[in-house]
Amino acid sequence: MIKENENQVLIISGESGAGKTESTKLVMQYLAAVNKSGNNLITEQILEANPLLESFGNAKTIRNDNSSRFGKYIELFFKNGAIVGAKTAEYLLEKSRIVTQAPEERNYHVFYEMLEELSDEQKAKYGLQTAPKYFYLNQGGSALIRGRDDADNYRKLTAAMDILNFERQEQETIVKILASVLHIGNMYFKVIQVRRILCY
Numbered sequence: 001m002i003k004e005n006e007n008q009v010l011i012i013s014g015e016s017g018a019g020k021t022e023s024t025k026l027v028m029q030y031l032a033a034v035n036k037s038g039n040n041l042i043t044e045q046i047l048e049a050n051p052l053l054e055s056f057g058n059a060k061t062i063r064n065d066n067s068s069r070f071g072k073y074i075e076l077f078f079k080n081g082a083i084v085g086a087k088t089a090e091y092l093l094e095k096s097r098i099v100t101q102a103p104e105e106r107n108y109h110v111f112y113e114m115l116e117e118l119s120d121e122q123k124a125k126y127g128l129q130t131a132p133k134y135f136y137l138n139q140g141g142s143a144l145i146r147g148r149d150d151a152d153n154y155r156k157l158t159a160a161m162d163i164l165n166f167e168r169q170e171q172e173t174i175v176k177i178l179a180s181v182l183h184i185g186n187m188y189f190k191v192i193q194v195r196r197i198l199c200y
């Protein structure tokens with residue numbers, strides 16, 4: 001890129017579980033590591049976008065415990081060979097997973113991570129319970145993933161949000177929205193018959 005002064009593109013493709021997500025992380029880590037002359041905060045922010053995207057866009061499937069349920073197009077911008085910024089576009093997020101999951105699969109990681117890490121006090125504030133209590137989280141019958149620490153990943157998510165300059169209030173709003181989704185999933189509607197008697 002520096003020698004030819006031309007843009008370059010890397011296409012990482014393969015079936016689910018092939019290693020695209022892990023390879024992308026390695027490529028990004030490599031580019032950040034060799035970017036000695038660049039701005040450290042920018043490279044840190046670029047790397048920290050990853051835990052954020054994974055919590056909200058990855059889930060356990062029968063093929064991959066950390067399957068990306070969306071496509072990513074990442075642009076890295078260089079000036080004189082140093083990274084000066086990045087832009088990530090996501091597309092085709094599997095939205096149906098929010099309301100339904102196949103056996104042995106999970107909803108997006110963020111819900112389980114939040115319920116594992118929030119204090120009892122915070123959970124009480126939003127009326128939250130444990131993952132198996134929620135219809136949107138218990139359909140797959142697989143709330144825990146062996147070898148995956150949901151609580152620790154929630155701490156990494158909030159650390160990433162801090163580095164990416166999410167205000168405390170914005171983070172709180174995100175928790176409220178996630179809690180609302182879980183509560184909506186536990187609402188049941190009953191069909192009742194009403195006989196109307198009209199009196200004239």
Ligand SMILES: Nc1ncnc2c1ncn2[C@@H]1O[C@H](COP(=O)(O)OP(=O)(O)OP(=O)(O)O)[C@@H](O)[C@H]1O
Nearest residue numbers: 014015016017018019020021022023064066067068
């Ligand atoms: N370079 C690697 N080193 C070690 N383990 C790896 C590597 N690449 C992949 N794996 C293992 O394979 C699993 C699946 O990899 P990954 O999540 O990157 O697949 P993917 O192609 O992105 O799948 P999906 O399309 O479902 O998102 C990882 O969780 C990890 O266990």
